Amino acid sequence: INCPALKKHGLVPYGLNRNYALIKALLSGSEALVFIDTDVYPRVLVKKDDEVKEKEIDFIRRHLEYLNKEEVIITTSDYSGYYIIPPMSFTGMKELFIGLQKEDAYEYLKNSGEHNCLNLDNDKKRKIFETDKILGGNVAIKLSALKELPPFFSTVYNVNGENVLSRGEDTLLGIKLKKSEKKCIDIDTKIFHNTFGNYPEVPDIKKDKSIKDRFYYTCLGWIGRNPFLNWLKGADVEKIKNRQKKNIIVGSKALASYLNGERFLILPEALEISYHNLERVISEYKNTMRAWNDFIKKLEKWGG
Numbered sequence: 001i002n003c004p005a006l007k008k009h010g011l012v013p014y015g016l017n018r019n020y021a022l023i024k025a026l027l028s029g030s031e032a033l034v035f036i037d038t039d040v041y042p043r044v045l046v047k048k049d050d051e052v053k054e055k056e057i058d059f060i061r062r063h064l065e066y067l068n069k070e071e072v073i074i075t076t077s078d079y080s081g082y083y084i085i086p087p088m089s090f091t092g093m094k095e096l097f098i099g100l101q102k103e104d105a106y107e108y109l110k111n112s113g114e115h116n117c118l119n120l121d122n123d124k125k126r127k128i129f130e131t132d133k134i135l136g137g138n139v140a141i142k143l144s145a146l147k148e149l150p151p152f153f154s155t156v157y158n159v160n161g162e163n164v165l166s167r168g169e170d171t172l173l174g175i176k177l178k179k180s181e182k183k184c185i186d187i188d189t190k191i192f193h194n195t196f197g198n199y200p201e202v203p204d205i206k207k208d209k210s211i212k213d214r215f216y217y218t219c220l221g222w223i224g225r226n227p228f229l230n231w232l233k234g235a236d237v238e239k240i241k242n243r244q245k246k247n248i249i250v251g252s253k254a255l256a257s258y259l260n261g262e263r264f265l266i267l268p269e270a271l272e273i274s275y276h277n278l279e280r281v282i283s284e285y286k287n288t289m290r291a292w293n294d295f296i297k298k299l300e301k302w303g304g
Contacts, residue, residue, distance in 0.1 A: 015152035015169035018136065019292075022151060026143055026299060032067055034060055037137030041192045044121035045080035052120065052200070054192065062189045063140035066128070073145035074177065074184040076134050079193035080121045084218065086196070086203035086211055087112035092254025099248025099267070100219055101226045101240075116202050119190060126188040132178050136170040138191055147300070150176050151292045155281050157224050159270045164217065166224030166274075172285075175232055205259065212259055223270045227278040228285065241275050 018035065025033040043056045063075045085105055089112065097106035109117070136152075154169035177184050196203045196211055205211045226244070230237050245268060252267040 011156050011163050011165055013154045013156055014165055015154035018152040018169060030143055032140055032142055034063055034140040035136055039194050040137055043192045044190055045192055046121050046123040059189050059191050062187050066185050066187050067140050067142055071183050072185050073142045073182040074134060075187050076139040076184060077187050077189045078135060079138060080119050080190040081193040081199060082195045082203055083117035083119060084195060085109060086205045087117050088205055090254055090258040092251050095247040096251025096255050099244045099251045100222045101244060102222060121190040122188055128188055129186050130183055131186040132174040132184060134170040134174045134184060145182060147296050148180060149173060150289060153285055153288055155284055157274060157277050159220055159273055160266055164220045164224060167221035168225035168229060171229055212261060216263060219267060220270055223274050227275045228281045231278060245271055
């Protein structure tokens with residue numbers, strides 16, 4: 001399968017990687033596909049007797065149990081373990097997360113001193129609910145539904161001479177699912193995500209270079225995603241960009257000072273680059289959709 005981004009940038013977008021797996025599964029005649037990230041495990045973190053403990057769980061069975069329902073085409077859930085953003089606290093943090101289009105994260109992080117950003121499974125108090133928030137590392141898809149739904153999509157962009165992978169490859173799927181009569185169910189089974197590779201150690205972004213590096217590329221990944229996400233939602237892209245630019249200028253300076261890391265000062269420039277690239281990304285998206293629709297038509301012709 002051709003991958004222009006690999007030839008041009010030396011990177012394979014997250015979305016394309018997932019689409020390879022989708023295509024292989026569809027060609028194999030499989031009925032369902034479960035995506036599991038390499039840093040998640042078949043157990044959950046639960047609190048028992050005021051202690052956090054690990055508990056094994058057959059989470060694939062949980063996915064298939066609900067995916068077996070006729071109206072359900074996707075099952076997903078969140079993670080237990082440390083949140084993707086480590087604990088942090090500084091003046092200007094709110095502006096940073098407005099600029100990154102992660103306002104909800106700020107609401108959670110502002111109290112990180114109380115919970116250290118550690119998420120736990122609900123265990124025996126699980127509540128199943130409909131959602132359009134799909135988490136790519138804990139998701140199962142009924143493959144017959146892909147004749148009605150789009151593929152994954154993300155891109156690559158260049159910041160200061162470095163090629164960066166944008167995030168949110170599962171966002172397109174979630175947005176399109178809203179317009180479908182079929183359901184995506186959150187099975188409320190938060191499998192353990194060893195986010196920073198050193199659980200149970202509390203992540204310290206100020207002292208741990210690897211965590212700092214991870215957050216830097218996560219920020220760039222969100223910035224790379226946001227213009228396309230806003231366009232796809234039909235939002236006022238220019239209005240959102242102006243608000244984000246104003247806030248990320250303040251937030252990036254505050255973050256650079258907090259972490260003693262000048263490279264974070266590039267975030268406003270990355271935002272400009274990302275919005276400048278929007279037309280290219282839209283074109284890539286349309287090409288992806290054309291190729292995907294052609295593949296689905298051929299698959300149906302072959303009797304898939």
